[in-house]
Amino acid sequence: MKVSTIVVTIAVIFIALAATIYSLQNRAPNTHPIEFTAPFVFGRFNVPVDNPLTQESVLLGRRLFYDPILSSNNQVSCATCHKQALAFTDGLKTSIGVSGIPLKFNAMSLANLMWGPRHFFWDGRVSSLEAQAIEPIKHVNEMARDLEQLIIDLNNDELYKKLFKKAYGEISEKSIAKALANFQRTLISANSRYDQYLRGEISLSPLENQGRKLFMAHPDTKVVLRGGNCIDCHSQFLTSGFGSKFDGFSNNGLDNDQTLQEGLFILTQNEAHRGLFKAPTLRNIAVTAPYMHDGRFTTLEEVLAHYNGGIKRSKTLSPLIIEADNIAKTQLDHISLNLNDNEITAIIAFLHTLTDDEFLTNSAFSNPFMADTSDD
Ligand code: HEC
Ligand code: HEC
Numbered sequence: 311m312k313v314s315t316i317v318v319t320i321a322v323i324f325i326a327l328a329a330t331i332y333s334l335q336n337r338a339p340n341t342h343p344i345e346f347t348a349p350f351v352f353g354r355f356n357v358p359v360d361n362p363l364t365q366e367s368v369l370l371g372r373r374l375f376y377d378p379i380l381s382s383n384n385q386v387s388c389a390t391c392h393k394q395a396l397a398f399t400d401g402l403k404t405s406i407g408v409s410g411i412p413l414k415f416n417a418m419s420l421a422n423l424m425w426g427p428r429h430f431f432w433d434g435r436v437s438s439l440e441a442q443a444i445e446p447i448k449h450v451n452e453m454a455r456d457l458e459q460l461i462i463d464l465n466n467d468e469l470y471k472k473l474f475k476k477a478y479g480e481i482s483e484k485s486i487a488k489a490l491a492n493f494q495r496t497l498i499s500a501n502s503r504y505d506q507y508l509r510g511e512i513s514l515s516p517l518e519n520q521g522r523k524l525f526m527a528h529p530d531t532k533v534v535l536r537g538g539n540c541i542d543c544h545s546q547f548l549t550s551g552f553g554s555k556f557d558g559f560s561n562n563g564l565d566n567d568q569t570l571q572e573g574l575f576i577l578t579q580n581e582a583h584r585g586l587f588k589a590p591t592l593r594n595i596a597v598t599a600p601y602m603h604d605g606r607f608t609t610l611e612e613v614l615a616h617y618n619g620g621i622k623r624s625k626t627l628s629p630l631i632i633e634a635d636n637i638a639k640t641q642l643d644h645i646s647l648n649l650n651d652n653e654i655t656a657i658i659a660f661l662h663t664l665t666d667d668e669f670l671t672n673s674a675f676s677n678p679f680m681a682d683t684s685d686d
Pocket of ligand 2: 525538539540541542543544559560561562564586587588589590591592595598600601602603604613617628630631657
């Protein structure tokens with residue numbers, strides 16, 4: 311065994327142990343803690359003290375996640391917009407719920423949500439998974455469900471009554487939110503080819519490896535270091551984002567001052583935050599098209615064309631983008647990374663190593679209402 315493998319293994323055991331002890335302390339009587347492992351590189355994880363990860367809560371949350379009972383017309387479930395095979399996105403430019411009116415935003419992937427910021431949604435306006443879960447249920451265009459009526463309907467269902475009793479004791483807005491949050495916390499993706507590479511199990515192809523290096527490097531023409539500067543903002547690309555404050559939010563040049571969206575400004579009312587959005591996980595990015603908060607790009611080629619020459623200037627555009635150039639002093643007029651076609655192909659090849667087939671097909675995350683399919 312390599313030293314790095316041993317370190318990772320010990321760390322995994324430690325984290326699993328910590329998680330178990332943690333859950334044991336706060337869980338309700340007669341519930342059972344979930345055991346899970348996660349790679350060391352993910353770092354610390356967040357579980358609220360008043361919602362320990364129990365098997366009972368996850369079982370209930372999974373059922374609720376896939377149940378259209380959460381919507382007013384009984385046709386839309388969370389999984390309508392968050393499909394497992396697409397890393398819990400929906401393949402649409404922007405999502406469509408009960409009203410049939412397209413939403414403002416592209417559906418976000420749900421993976422490794424225990425790690426990263428307590429700022430959910432593209433503009434970070436919600437601060438916990440529990441608070442997040444109620445939003446789509448109430449939203450007129452998403453599920454448009456009256457919560458009081460939902461609680462009555464769930465109480466009329468013998469199976470739900472039993473499942474809620476075991477997990478939380480009662481059926482309430484709080485327990486619905488907690489169960490949904492806990493199911494989503496179990497959506498851990500840690501076995502992409504890149505994870506396997508980090509564990510020393512496989513090697514990447516020369517092209518993928520070139521792409522990995524470009525992804526990780528901020529270009530420096532003085533020392534002839536070529537780079538795509540992706541890591542400057544996507545440093546937590548394996549999990550759901552950064553851990554602290556608003557580190558994970560930036561303006562990556564999608565719009566100019568005239569068309570700049572509100573973004574993080576919605577939450578902070580700080581002008582410097584106008585047009586800043588969450589840099590989402592890039593895990594499984596090859597299956598989560600279309601891209602960006604409004605789904606404006608359909609392919610990774612379009613995304614790379616944006617970073618390589620489509621950047622629009624605005625007052626909050628990230629300085630990291632303005633500065634990054636692989637040819638000295640070309641960007642006064644036009645911002646460009648000046649990567650060549652081969653380098654772009656390499657970065658895209660690297661992004662494909664982030665696909666985790668085990669996650670996309672894991673039966674523990676699939677629709678419990680269907681015996682043997684992972685989709686709805
Ligand atoms: C009609 C489609 C639709 C439905 C139904 C829906 N979502 Fe979403 N979900 C989205 C979209 C679109 C976003 C991004 C919205 C935004 O940023 O405002 C999102 C974002 C999220 C996020 C934030 C992820 C992050 O990294 O910040 C979570 C968590 C989530 N949804 C969970 C759920 C749960 C749980 C349900 C069911 C109760 C649900 N969604 C139902 C479309 C949907
Ligand atoms: C200055 C920070 C910054 C840099 C540098 C950056 N990104 Fe991003 N990236 C973001 C932000 C912020 C978003 C979300 C923007 C939005 O939707 O408004 C994003 C979105 C994306 C998306 C779409 C994700 C999705 O789920 O829709 C991809 C793919 C992506 N970036 C890849 C890259 C690659 C590859 C590089 C390097 C060539 C890179 N990024 C460099 C900040 C950055």
